[in-house]
Amino acid sequence: MAATQRPPVGVEEALARIATVADAPASTQAAQALWRMPLDAPVIVHDRASGSSWRRDSATGAALPVVLRNDQPPANTCITIDGAPAVLLLLPLPGDRDGLATLFWHEQWHCVQAALGLPAAEGDTAHLDGEAGRTALRLEMRALAQALSTRDEHQARQHAAAALGYRALRADSAAPPTRALDEEAKVERNEGLAEYTGRAIAAATHGGDATAAAVGALAKADASQSFVRSTAYVTGPAYGLLLDRWSPAWRRAVSAGTTLPALLADALGVAWRGAGIAQNDAGYGADEVRAEERERAKERERRSAGYRERFLGNDAVRLPLRNSSISFDPRSLFPLDDAGTVYTPLTVRDEWGELTAVSGGLLSRDWALLSVSGGVVDGAGSRWTGPGWTLVLGEGWRLERGGDGWGLTKGWGSGVGDPGDAGE
DSSP: OOTTOOOOTTHHHHHHHHHHHHHOHHHHHHHHHHHSSOOOOOEEEEETTTTEEEEEOTTTOOEEEEOOOTTOOSOSEEEEETTEEEEEEESSOOSSHHHHHHHHHHHHHHHHTTTTTOOOOOOOOGGGGSHHHHHHHHHHHHHHHHHHHOOOHHHHHHHHHHHHHHHHHHHHHSSSHHHHHHHHHHHIIIIIHHHHHHHHHHHHHHTOOHHHHHHHHHHHHTTOSOOTTTTHHHHHHHHHHHHHHHOTTGGGGOOTTOOHHHHHHHHHTSOTTTOOOOSOGGGGTHHHHHHHHHHHHHHHHHHHHHHHHHHHSTTOEEEEOSSOEEEEOTTSOEEOGGGOEEESSEEEEETTEEEEETTOEEEOTTSOEEEEOOSSOEEETTEEEETTEEEEEOTTEEEEEETTEEEEEEEETTTEEOGGGOOO
16 A cells, blocks of 8 residues: 555544554553553554554554565554554454553553563364353353442352352363363453453553453353353453452463463362352342343254255355454354354455355364355355355365365466365
């Protein structure tokens, strides 16, 4: 892009708002105090309507264009530009001050997590979509909310111990239980600590109440349809704030093998796996939660059957993944047992081009294969559409119908497809 290109309406205002958040002395001091290093990666905003990205010139304040690589799909995240980390934020930004500050510092933490010895890692938390996993998680979140809310020290510790007990109970219902704990810990160290950082710095900057915000987030999450990856956004801040209360130096003990519940158990002086649930858990609405989750489990079976027909049938479109970059909404994941996980919506870029699936797609458990609905598939050459998805192919790639569904073929030379490169 030419440097003289004018940014779309709203870009300069957004960059100015971000600068106000980034440059607030209370923010930078709070960030340094939390992790003992600056959180100061440069920021890029992406305007989805125009498909353009922009940064703010530190000397003049002018908006300058930035070109993202093809393997950097737009998302709120930390990316690498010219060999250095940078925060990427999508427009429009959150309208409220605390929401913007939380998002900004959340993504800033992602840019330093590797330096903190906490490399980004995804966790397989499919067990959080089953009846037993969801029931215990909702009760854990309710216990965490009460631990945060009460000023009575004895009661707060009882509620915290109950939360740990529900975490252990949930792990025991999974197979194998130790792996379930480890996988949850990966996501909590990743997104949980990032969200804790965002909320803590936002509160320190604007005089807000991080505890009240965390309790509100727990209450809102209680009604979520999917906990598979998104739960860490609420449990991470909750555990972090309780650790601030009872073990203020806890962040120095965080490592790639740390679990936040284990740190809290140490702070409470209880055995992590032995933390007991209160004998009478009616205070958390346990009977109501169990009844709701029994009904949801029945509905889940119906949804699962529909997804299997859409993504595993003979008319599905199957795309191999070799060097992919993927963006998705972490609040809407649906595990489909051993077949993988349904992501809705979903954008995928790979060597064959880009697929945007507003109605979702199925990613295999090893992220080696993507499937979307077949049915009415239209197109020719490089542009194709199907039920709720659009596919733009790169040069040399073709989409073709086979006996077991649609797949990709890579053309060579004259454009004749090489069968060895056909998608599965």
